[in-house]
Amino acid sequence: MRAWPQGQGAHPRAGQITRVGAKRRRVRVRGDSGRTSRNAGAGMHLKIVGSAAGGGFPQWNCNYRLSRAARAGTAGVEARTQSSLAASADGVAWVLFNASPDIRQQIAATPELQPRADGPLRSSPIGAVVLTNADVDHVAGLLSLRERQPFAIYATEQVLAVLAANPIFNVLDPAIVPRRRLQQGGTLDIADAEGRPTGITVESFAVPGKIALYLETSSRPDADFSSDSGDTIGVRISDGGRSAYYIPGCAGIDAALRARLAGAACLLFDGTLYTDDEMIVAGVGQKTGRRMGHLSISGERGAMAGLSGLDIGRRVFVHINNTNPVLDTNSPEHAAVRAAGWEIAHDGMEIEL
Amino acid sequence: MRAWPQGQGAHPRAGQITRVGAKRRRVRVRGDSGRTSRNAGAGMHLKIVGSAAGGGFPQWNCNYRLSRAARAGTAGVEARTQSSLAASADGVAWVLFNASPDIRQQIAATPELQPRADGPLRSSPIGAVVLTNADVDHVAGLLSLRERQPFAIYATEQVLAVLAANPIFNVLDPAIVPRRRLQQGGTLDIADAEGRPTGITVESFAVPGKIALYLETSSRPDADFSSDSGDTIGVRISDGGRSAYYIPGCAGIDAALRARLAGAACLLFDGTLYTDDEMIVAGVGQKTGRRMGHLSISGERGAMAGLSGLDIGRRVFVHINNTNPVLDTNSPEHAAVRAAGWEIAHDGMEIEL
Numbered sequence: 001m002r003a004w005p006q007g008q009g010a011h012p013r014a015g016q017i018t019r020v021g022a023k024r025r026r027v028r029v030r031g032d033s034g035r036t037s038r039n040a041g042a043g044m045h046l047k048i049v050g051s052a053a054g055g056g057f058p059q060w061n062c063n064y065r066l067s068r069a070a071r072a073g074t075a076g077v078e079a080r081t082q083s084s085l086a087a088s089a090d091g092v093a094w095v096l097f098n099a100s101p102d103i104r105q106q107i108a109a110t111p112e113l114q115p116r117a118d119g120p121l122r123s124s125p126i127g128a129v130v131l132t133n134a135d136v137d138h139v140a141g142l143l144s145l146r147e148r149q150p151f152a153i154y155a156t157e158q159v160l161a162v163l164a165a166n167p168i169f170n171v172l173d174p175a176i177v178p179r180r181r182l183q184q185g186g187t188l189d190i191a192d193a194e195g196r197p198t199g200i201t202v203e204s205f206a207v208p209g210k211i212a213l214y215l216e217t218s219s220r221p222d223a224d225f226s227s228d229s230g231d232t233i234g235v236r237i238s239d240g241g242r243s244a245y246y247i248p249g250c251a252g253i254d255a256a257l258r259a260r261l262a263g264a265a266c267l268l269f270d271g272t273l274y275t276d277d278e279m280i281v282a283g284v285g286q287k288t289g290r291r292m293g294h295l296s297i298s299g300e301r302g303a304m305a306g307l308s309g310l311d312i313g314r315r316v317f318v319h320i321n322n323t324n325p326v327l328d329t330n331s332p333e334h335a336a337v338r339a340a341g342w343e344i345a346h347d348g349m350e351i352e353l
Numbered sequence: 354m355r356a357w358p359q360g361q362g363a364h365p366r367a368g369q370i371t372r373v374g375a376k377r378r379r380v381r382v383r384g385d386s387g388r389t390s391r392n393a394g395a396g397m398h399l400k401i402v403g404s405a406a407g408g409g410f411p412q413w414n415c416n417y418r419l420s421r422a423a424r425a426g427t428a429g430v431e432a433r434t435q436s437s438l439a440a441s442a443d444g445v446a447w448v449l450f451n452a453s454p455d456i457r458q459q460i461a462a463t464p465e466l467q468p469r470a471d472g473p474l475r476s477s478p479i480g481a482v483v484l485t486n487a488d489v490d491h492v493a494g495l496l497s498l499r500e501r502q503p504f505a506i507y508a509t510e511q512v513l514a515v516l517a518a519n520p521i522f523n524v525l526d527p528a529i530v531p532r533r534r535l536q537q538g539g540t541l542d543i544a545d546a547e548g549r550p551t552g553i554t555v556e557s558f559a560v561p562g563k564i565a566l567y568l569e570t571s572s573r574p575d576a577d578f579s580s581d582s583g584d585t586i587g588v589r590i591s592d593g594g595r596s597a598y599y600i601p602g603c604a605g606i607d608a609a610l611r612a613r614l615a616g617a618a619c620l621l622f623d624g625t626l627y628t629d630d631e632m633i634v635a636g637v638g639q640k641t642g643r644r645m646g647h648l649s650i651s652g653e654r655g656a657m658a659g660l661s662g663l664d665i666g667r668r669v670f671v672h673i674n675n676t677n678p679v680l681d682t683n684s685p686e687h688a689a690v691r692a693a694g695w696e697i698a699h700d701g702m703e704i705e706l
Binding site: 061063102117123139168282 | 411
């Protein structure tokens with residue numbers, strides 16, 4: 001674990017968690033304004049700010065029955081923005097996991113992520129953004145976090161290389177928005193641009209996945225761009241005590257992943273597709289889930305089967321594609337998922353740990 | 354003007370305008386379904402899908418009184434998405450002018466831009482996107498128009514070079530989404546990906562502007578990145594008969610621009626700032642409007658003064674920054690603009706010509 005920056009221990013900022021002595025204790029510090037967050041209190045706060053896969057729900061050019069139902073406002077079929085999660089140790093400082101293209105709309109819908117009423121003229125409670133891969137639906141939102149606002153970006157070497165290869169991301173001046181490497185295997189205190197800890201720590205680990213779509217050198221449905229060397233990662237998010245696993249993209253479940261997740265208090269997991277050939281059957285695409293780096297929810301090799309029998313407190317499907325029948329709460333697939341002990345994420349869903 | 358692709362004349366597609374003989378006539382063709390657009394009818398249709406400048410209104414990290422009022426839902430202070438305009442000759446096929454980062458939200462709010470009820474499983478009425486510069490708030494939305502949906506991109510050589518320099522835009526496979534050069538001075542029929550005319554023609558011309566922010570090599574407020582060689586263009590949009598000028602970014606008004614705009618039926622013009630030093634006075638920035646490539650609405654060198662006395666049918670300010678007091682309909686600045694014969698754009702504003 002990285003040490004806290006010198007001098008922070010003596011004068012913790014508002015809402016910061018301090019650790020005293022050998023036994024972990026929580027000391028909440030109120031800001032000068034005396035304001036405390038609505039959510040302030042013991043425990044880690046998670047808020048799913050976007051629960052759909054790339055393209056969102058409805059998707060701009062999709063005329064499949066689910067996107068149509070969402071546009072029509074059909075009961076039980078709720079629209080969703082693209083994949084993003086916010087985490088906070090104190091309900092005041094927040095860390096975003098992935099920056100979706102919908103981030104402006106998402107911040108507008110999430111008071112916790114807006115400037116504080118007593119804050120400076122330009123300010124944000126978002127101290128850092130952690131990227132789990134370089135997919136457009138996870139990085140394009142960085143382009144909306146401009147305006148010379150300091151925050152820190154954390155990503156693997158591969159993802160940082162993608163940002164570096166696209167000069168448009170220089171709208172975020174690295175002198176104001178530092179880019180920090182997320183190493184696999186270790187645990188890292190996530191700090192803001194100035195190095196102040198957010199109270200959130202992250203342990204990252206590679207999961208079976210694939211490289212980003214726009215890095216592919218062939219569009220053939222049968223081409224193989226699978227990768228398990230850090231192009232796609234999962235993260236364990238913690239406030240030092242409680243923790244949750246966030247794995248929005250995963251191509252398969254192996255014994256190592258099962259061992260890692262056993263005993264988890266909370267798991268937010270890749271729920272892109274219900275069946276591997278769902279997009280082909282729906283007539284909207286030529287690729288299987290496996291080709292896209294996503295296992296399915298159902299089936300022998302799917303997430304429900306692969307993670308059954310494990311002691312996991314809450315298990316929630318996130319990153320849900322617009323073809324997935326679980327998006328309709330009246331569907332048998334939705335019922336099957338709920339019966340198996342899983343929840344289906346929706347935008348604005350809050351989880352307190 | 355480009356000729357129509359061979360064979361199109363004989364079997365025009367639904368809603369297409371055909372021209373017969375020397376005298377322009379309109380022949381509306383109904384689709385197989387018999388559906389015609391709500392807007393179908395003589396005349397050109399313009400819809401302002403986003404009326405704010407870069408950052409939108411409210412801006413994610415802005416705590417200035419106007420962004421706060423918009424978040425609070427204050428009467429007379431309406432939230433706005435980032436700059437984009439849609440144009441159609443027939444109310445069926447649409448051309449987008451600029452692709453803002455908010456494009457997914459904008460399409461969700463604009464039925465005309467959604468797949469037709471009787472359309473294929475993947476489809477869009479957006480046949481082409483015309484880019485007037487390479488600013489993030491005008492190009493980032495391209496990243497949300499993925500999913501292998503054919504449409505055409507039109508931009509100047511400079512803007513196309515920016516897309517080429519950022520491989521992330523390869524999510525739009527050029528084999529599916531062709532990139533076409535918009536030459537200055539000429540008039541071009543805007544066609545869709547397959548070369549079918551949309552019914553919209555565009556004449557483009559350079560206006561005083563500047564290069565995109567992320568292409569700047571210095572962030573100093575006094576640096577000069579002004580350009581009048583095509584980094585920023587204005588366009589005259591026409592359906593072959595009626596026309597409108599769209600100039601969302603402009604650093605100044607000279608005699609040539611006044612001469613061009615004289616007699617225009619409609620002008621949508623850069624309304625970024627009310628006063629040149631507005632962002633400095635508001636305490637949210639260090640740059641003048643001039644430094645950012647935008648003249649102001651007021652003042653001796655501003656748009657109202659510079660375009661006064663010209664015979665222009667409707668004059669509408671677009672691309673409005675979150676510091677601009679005209680965003681409050683109860684402000685004296687809003688009243689002054691209205692008294693001078695100008696309108697203030699809002700999201701969803703429709704103009705029929």
